[in-house]
Amino acid sequence: MKTATKSFPVAISARHIHVSEEDLQALFGPNAALTKDFELSQPGQFAAKERVSIEGPKGVLHNVRVLGPVRAATQVEISRTDAMKLGLTPPLRQSGDIESSAGIKLIHQEKEIMIEQGVIIAQAHIHMTEEDALALDVQNNELVCVEVDSERPVTFRGVVVRVSNDFSLEMHIDTDEANAGFIEQQAQGRIVRSLT
Incomplete structure (x- = not known):
């Protein structure tokens, strides 16, 4: 789950x-x-x-x-x-x-x-503020998994969390990653965690 x-x-x-x-x-x-x-x-x-x-x-x-x-x-x-x-x-x-x-x-x-x-x-990464990090329960430089909505849904592993109050909440991927997942600009992603 x-x-x-x-x-x-x-x-x-x-x-x-x-x-x-x-x-x-x-x-x-x-x-x-x-x-x-x-x-x-x-x-x-x-x-x-x-x-x-x-x-x-x-x-x-x-x-x-x-x-x-x-x-x-x-x-x-x-x-x-x-x-x-x-x-x-x-x-x-x-x-x-x-x-x-x-x-x-x-x-x-x-x-x-x-x-x-x-x-x-x-490396795929998420820019966020300290407030965002608290809300998402993550820390600077933590590696997380992110599920992205698209016609071909994909989950990225090893995504780096980058925390600074100079940032705005947004994940960045490159064109190869986007093309592989049929991802278009301003798609939505979510950090996912497995429960045992």
Whole structure:
């Protein structure tokens, strides 16, 4: 028998890049700044108008969206399918954990830079506030199972709980995970627990 918590939205995160200030200047020129295109669901985060190409040993992906604001280190988040097209084997990691991850070439017009690490496949995770965590009876960095409603219902295991009052309640999965489960934007998910 399973028990389920209240539902929350599930967002599908397509490939994207977070850039450091140094790499932003190198790619877009001195004194470059990210140009906000639209706000994202997480407070303070936005999709920028700037885009880059990413090149691996076997291929290139064009028009990869840059997300803002700038970060301390450049990070590229792709799906497993993207990784195969590029010829890379990036690790499955939480955002920000890029130590010894894959490297890649970043290209904007005539400018190219090589980052030695920073390419990851993001682990499925749920952003939430401390109040949400109390209501859902979970703790920061806890791994949970989440059942998502769709035409092909799936349950994700090993979903990381990320708690901060800077967050808004929402689960993030990548395009491969969404496609496998026939999941569309703003589907609903619930944390499920098995009872013995």
